[in-house]
């Protein structure tokens with residue numbers, strides 16, 4: 001008697017209910033980007049698939065991605081775009097799943113894509129297109145969905161899996177764990193999937209929020225909220241520069257946001273976790289030297305001594321920022337250029353070049369785009385995403401201890417896992 005027969009026998013014998021245990025080729029836990037892609041690809045290969053989703057709908061997070069446009073991959077795809085502690089893991093995945101492979105998979109599924117400076121989107125630039133495409137392909141190929149369904153246990157019996165969910169049992173030849181990380185819990189990724197992986201002996205490396213904003217100490221943020229400025233953002237620990245990012249910084253009422261800040265935030269989160277005190281220095285004029293700015297200042301003072309300092313500054317930076325910088329340099333709002341002495345000029349110029357900001361926290365899991373940390377990837381086979389600890393168990397997507405930069409890298413990783421796992425199962 002095989003496992004399925006045994007389960008059905010037990011059910012019948014104990015009169016648990018009249019329903020038989022359903023048998024699937026692939027049971028996918030989590031109906032997000034990676035789970036839906038796996039279900040679509042496996043079902044198109046003729047596999048009988050079940051998606052178990054604990055939310056009332058699938059793919060909620062997909063709809064939020066890329067500001068509603070869904071940045072599915074990036075043509076500039078390098079190992080350095082990812083944080084991953086295991087040597088060779090990402091190299092292997094990227095060598096098997098290039099951006100063009102992801103684009104090709106979408107084209108095969110029936111969607112065209114659009115490239116904007118290397119950032120790839122669905123041609124319609126609507127995230128709903130991605131979600132609807134994946135769900136439609138699943139439905140057409142007979143994928144079954146269980147919504148609002150919590151998995152109580154997954155047991156591995158005779159190289160098969162018995163999944164217990166909402167007092168029902170389902171049997172699968174393969175199981176895919178695709179429950180995401182812990183970012184934006186309201187989309188369903190609440191970290192509950194880690195416990196399922198731990199049951200199979202997997203370890204979960206410490207998780208922190210990544211691709212998120214920074215909460216800063218200075219009081220002037222309320223005054224400069226809404227300002228955007230291009231600059232070079234440098235992350236410091238004590239006097240040592242740890243990393244830097246060029247791009248547009250957004251000043252908010254609580255601190256700093258924007259792509260360069262997001263890209264640095266996981267390092268900040270890990271530093272804060274270790275009770276260290278990082279700070280950020282922004283060079284608001286990365287292409288202009290301190291000497292040149294000083295010369296500009298002295299010349300402006302000589303030629304236009306009656307102009308207000310804040311007005312002069314507002315010719316080179318946002319007026320709100322100019323006012324905050326003048327205030328922080330200890331100069332009155334109404335001070336004229338002719339009244340600014342050399343030491344104040346030095347202070348103001350150094351603020352323009354090295355605007356120092358103390359970071360007190362990162363915006364938490366409810367606001368971050370991705371989770372840093374997760375299941376240790378040295379327990380995962382990089383060719384197939386199969387667990388090295390349990391045959392026919394696959395773990396894909398944000399559950400794993402891999403996080404990418406802003407720009408389509410996290411969805412690329414989610415889709416790469418789905419593609420390689422479904423290749424392996426197929």
Ligand SMILES: Cc1cc2nc3c(=O)[nH]c(=O)nc-3n(C[C@H](O)[C@H](O)[C@H](O)COP(=O)(O)OP(=O)(O)OC[C@H]3O[C@@H](n4cnc5c(N)ncnc54)[C@H](O)[C@@H]3O)c2cc1C
Pocket residue numbers: 029030031032033034035052053054055058059060061062064065066067070071072073149150151178179180181183184187188189190191192193368369370396397398399407408409410411412414
């Ligand atoms: C605002 C925002 C914008 C983003 N924009 C981009 C972008 O443009 N490009 C990019 O590359 N990345 C982007 N990301 C990141 C990207 O969306 C994620 O990395 C990606 O969705 C991860 O896919 P996943 O399948 O691993 O997890 P998810 O997409 O989070 O899906 C996990 C699914 O599993 C379900 N689930 C969780 N636990 C259980 C359980 N115990 N039982 C059953 N079901 C469960 C969840 O409800 C969810 O449906 C963005 C993220 C956010 C929050």
